[in-house]
Structure formats: structure tokens, C-alpha cells
Amino acid sequence: MAACPEDRYESVLASRYCKRSPLIEILSERNK
Known part of the structure; x- marks a missing residue:
């Protein structure tokens, strides 16, 4: 279940990055 919120946070960070x-x-x- 913890993977669900983590995946959402990762998607949000990915979109920002x-x-x-x-x-x-x-x-x-x-x-450099």
C-alpha cells in the first residue's frame, strides 16, 4: 500500500523535473 503514495509522489517529482x-x-x- 505504501507503494501507491510513493508512486504518486515520484510522478509529481518526475513531472516537475x-x-x-x-x-x-x-x-x-x-x-562542468
């Missing part, structure tokens, strides 16, 4: 993916890529390139 997907939107920020371009920003993360730019920051990762600058860090």
Missing part, C-alpha cells in the same frame, strides 16, 4: 530538465542541463553544463 521534466519541466526543469532544460534548466538542469544548462546548469550541469555550466558546472
Whole structure:
């Protein structure tokens, strides 16, 4: 049962990361 809420939280984080993916890529390139 615990997997249900965890999956939901992961989906929400994934959706947020997907939107920020371009920003993360730019920051990762600058860090390098």
C-alpha cells in the first residue's frame, strides 16, 4: 500500500523535473 503514495509522489517529482530538465542541463553544463 505504501507503494501507491510513493508512486504518486515520484510522478509529481518526475513531472516537475521534466519541466526543469532544460534548466538542469544548462546548469550541469555550466558546472562542468
